[in-house]
Amino acid sequence: MFKNSIRSQDTGYQVLPLQNFRHGLNTYVSADRIATTEASKLVNWMIRKGGSLVSRPSLIQYSASATMSYSSVDYICETNIGGTLYILLIDANKRLYYLNESLVPTLIGTLEGAATIMSYNNVGVIFDGSYIKYLSSISAIKMAYDGGSGTTGVQFTNLALIQDTFLALGNATNSRIAQKFTSQAWDTGYTIPITQVEVYLDKVGTPTGSVTAVLRKVSDGSLMASKVLCDASEVTSDIPTKFTVLFTSADITVEMSPSTVYYASIEYAGGDVANYVKVMCNNIGSGGLSYYYDGSWHADATKNCVLSVSPGRSPKGKFGTIWNKRPWVAGDSSNKGSVWYGNLSIFDWSTANGGGYISMVDDNSTNFEVGAMESFYGNLYVFGTQAQPYLVKISGTQPSDYAQEMTFQRPWATHKTLAAAVNDLWYSTAEGTAPVSGVQEYGDLRTFFASDPISDRFEKYWNSTTSIADYYPDDGQVWVVLDYHRVLVCHTKLATTDLNEGGARYPWSEYEFYRNDLSTSTGKWTKSGSGTNEYYYTTAAEGDPGIVVQPDYIMMDGVILTKGTVGTLLDHGWDYSNNDALGFSTVYVRDESGDPDTTGVSIRSILKPKSFGKTGSYFLIGGSDGLVYRMDRTDYKDLSTIQINPILNTAYVELPFAESNFNELQLLASSIGGGSVKLEFFVNGQHGTAAANITIALAIKDNLTVSEYTMDVEDMLFTVSPTFAAPLYQYVNFNCRSVMISMNNITMSGYPIYNNGIMLKYRRLSY
Numbered sequence: 001m002f003k004n005s006i007r008s009q010d011t012g013y014q015v016l017p018l019q020n021f022r023h024g025l026n027t028y029v030s031a032d033r034i035a036t037t038e039a040s041k042l043v044n045w046m047i048r049k050g051g052s053l054v055s056r057p058s059l060i061q062y063s064a065s066a067t068m069s070y071s072s073v074d075y076i077c078e079t080n081i082g083g084t085l086y087i088l089l090i091d092a093n094k095r096l097y098y099l100n101e102s103l104v105p106t107l108i109g110t111l112e113g114a115a116t117i118m119s120y121n122n123v124g125v126i127f128d129g130s131y132i133k134y135l136s137s138i139s140a141i142k143m144a145y146d147g148g149s150g151t152t153g154v155q156f157t158n159l160a161l162i163q164d165t166f167l168a169l170g171n172a173t174n175s176r177i178a179q180k181f182t183s184q185a186w187d188t189g190y191t192i193p194i195t196q197v198e199v200y201l202d203k204v205g206t207p208t209g210s211v212t213a214v215l216r217k218v219s220d221g222s223l224m225a226s227k228v229l230c231d232a233s234e235v236t237s238d239i240p241t242k243f244t245v246l247f248t249s250a251d252i253t254v255e256m257s258p259s260t261v262y263y264a265s266i267e268y269a270g271g272d273v274a275n276y277v278k279v280m281c282n283n284i285g286s287g288g289l290s291y292y293y294d295g296s297w298h299a300d301a302t303k304n305c306v307l308s309v310s311p312g313r314s315p316k317g318k319f320g321t322i323w324n325k326r327p328w329v330a331g332d333s334s335n336k337g338s339v340w341y342g343n344l345s346i347f348d349w350s351t352a353n354g355g356g357y358i359s360m361v362d363d364n365s366t367n368f369e370v371g372a373m374e375s376f377y378g379n380l381y382v383f384g385t386q387a388q389p390y391l392v393k394i395s396g397t398q399p400s401d402y403a404q405e406m407t408f409q410r411p412w413a414t415h416k417t418l419a420a421a422v423n424d425l426w427y428s429t430a431e432g433t434a435p436v437s438g439v440q441e442y443g444d445l446r447t448f449f450a451s452d453p454i455s456d457r458f459e460k461y462w463n464s465t466t467s468i469a470d471y472y473p474d475d476g477q478v479w480v481v482l483d484y485h486r487v488l489v490c491h492t493k494l495a496t497t498d499l500n501e502g503g504a505r506y507p508w509s510e511y512e513f514y515r516n517d518l519s520t521s522t523g524k525w526t527k528s529g530s531g532t533n534e535y536y537y538t539t540a541a542e543g544d545p546g547i548v549v550q551p552d553y554i555m556m557d558g559v560i561l562t563k564g565t566v567g568t569l570l571d572h573g574w575d576y577s578n579n580d581a582l583g584f585s586t587v588y589v590r591d592e593s594g595d596p597d598t599t600g601v602s603i604r605s606i607l608k609p610k611s612f613g614k615t616g617s618y619f620l621i622g623g624s625d626g627l628v629y630r631m632d633r634t635d636y637k638d639l640s641t642i643q644i645n646p647i648l649n650t651a652y653v654e655l656p657f658a659e660s661n662f663n664e665l666q667l668l669a670s671s672i673g674g675g676s677v678k679l680e681f682f683v684n685g686q687h688g689t690a691a692a693n694i695t696i697a698l699a700i701k702d703n704l705t706v707s708e709y710t711m712d713v714e715d716m717l718f719t720v721s722p723t724f725a726a727p728l729y730q731y732v733n734f735n736c737r738s739v740m741i742s743m744n745n746i747t748m749s750g751y752p753i754y755n756n757g758i759m760l761k762y763r764r765l766s767y
Helices: 452-461 711-718
Strands: 013-019 042-043 045-047 053-055 057-061 073-081 084-091 097-098 105-110 116-120 122-129 131-135 165-169 178-181 196-204 210-217 224-233 241-246 261-269 276-283 288-291 297-300 303-305 307-310 317-324 327-331 338-341 356-359 372-376 379-383 391-395 404-408 419-422 425-429 432-435 468-472 477-481 489-490 509-510 513-517 522-529 535-537 551-555 571-575 586-590 605-607 611-614 618-623 628-632 647-648 660-670 673-683 690-698 729-736 738-748 755-765
Touching: 013 317, 042 045, 045 489, 045 509, 073 122, 073 618, 084 178, 116 317, 165 178, 165 224, 165 303, 178 303, 196 210, 196 224, 224 241, 261 307, 288 303, 317 372, 338 432, 372 419, 372 425, 419 468, 425 468, 425 477, 432 452, 468 611, 551 586, 586 605, 660 673, 660 690, 673 729, 690 729, 738 755
Parallel strands: 042 509, 073 611
Antiparallel strands: 013 755, 042 647, 045 053, 053 755, 057 628, 073 084, 084 097, 097 105, 116 122, 122 131, 165 276, 178 261, 178 288, 196 241, 196 276, 196 307, 210 224, 210 261, 276 303, 288 297, 317 327, 327 338, 338 356, 372 379, 379 391, 391 404, 419 425, 425 432, 468 477, 477 489, 489 509, 513 605, 522 535, 535 586, 551 605, 571 586, 611 618, 618 628, 647 738, 660 729, 660 755, 673 690, 673 738
């Protein structure tokens, strides 16, 4: 007797309960090897406490229009810029947008590469793989810099040179003394302001009057910035003194451009042959870059001025986070094994005990590449990569006491697959998905992942470049996107006892998002003039159906079709093209069974998320069509037009040694607005052809008011049709030794479907 069966009051009858799916989806083993509390297919269902199911929220369009050229939305975030929250997008062409008040993507500029953005001190900090950039407004992208006091905080410095000679300034001949330098290389099109000049001065006699630090462009002598450095009377005699001037925006006319030649000029014309300022230099002999100006510029190649100009360049990075109130950045292609931290600013990365970097694992900044990082419970966790997995925990309150601790485990992650949940970090890799907490924190060996029941999905579809993950806070879920047409959904708040290990088990399901309904109810299929049995989709009037980009996937009657080449498609193949001089591109399919308009097959395009993002109100999804979508609980159709299709396949339950007769069924499902559910019964190991099937109508709540009727007319017709007027219990009649039930072809009417499973009544026929 099946161990979960229940003796019926009728003599000889038992009840097989297929309900309480608290352990979620299990695709790693065959359906006949899973428990009745697991499902062999669980699509578009959310798991509730206790193991009951409810259909997922709908997908609706959020942005009013697409990005330029319908380029895919590869990144989304909400960012505080100047005290105002903006939703920022980055497309596949590295273009950065904000959504304006009408939710139209509005171009800001183009970045150097795929990027991430974080809010910090009322600016959006941009990490695009090159030097750090930021948005202080939505009008322009600016370059960050390092204005710290460390070695990386300068454009150039000669301050350590021996002061063994000088050039006279303000001696009735020379009115300018300068060091020529070439600004550092950084991203073309960006500028940074000069922030500081330091120079050593001495004097002869008693000169007076303002001494000014000036930045000039060598090519035309134009003034870029100017500020009084000191009064000549403040300069000491015979003891060179370092003078420092700090520039503000009011002192700067034009900012510095990369790889450009400038004069860092000290200017004074108030002295005479007996009273002048000495700009201290180092006697280099030849190859010096000092210059003097007496009405025109002259080189003095024997000297270099003892002078420095700030700021320097910021670190490079692909991703960042905030920890200890400091910005942290990693992903520098030249220093792959380092994480940089700022001195409570994105403009100081080098001041002692303020800004700097930490090399992971060892002291070499290139050995142990950083894959991802995130703060968690007061510490910063840094993950390695697949080639060199590790997990380092950085602790401390300030740079002088930062310490890194290697955890016992050796996980890895990418910054696109590390999801920060409310009370945990979840990382996804080729091996699967797991939380940081638990065995990893206590030094025990991790022998399982939370995703083990669906590990076949990761083995087959993982892609280190394109896989993404994020935390969906509304339902406490981690969403993982691999290289196939569904989103894996981990219900992190519903941990239960594992069936085999005895530890925690996190249930999974899958979501399938629908972008276009290509059925005859919305358009028309026409046989192509090229290819064999190929059909193309148009509007009912044979016009452009508005499918502006190639779909991610095409599905026919629940089966994903194979992408091919129009004109040479195989049966059940598809392409996106214009092979009939249509004037537009559309979807082509080949179907040997006939015209889709005649056969009535259901054809849909599937949306594969390219990115996720969270706002204060919404969870956003970036599409390959340049649009942004969001989840919504007030609608019951994707994009308000396409019925969501929840699917449940139970375990394949074996009843060994004898045939059993199944004769009654009880469906434990409901919906406020009614619904239609099709049940198929697969027996004796069969999966493709059902032995029997029935369709059951769910009753409308009897106190539903007119204002609560939110369904479309066509979706409520079945509720008044006698064809489906049937109670939730049904008589069935089939014999088998094993059985699996599939619940599919569900029609919702304005409200979610709630499903707690199925009861089957059966009796043994012989022993």
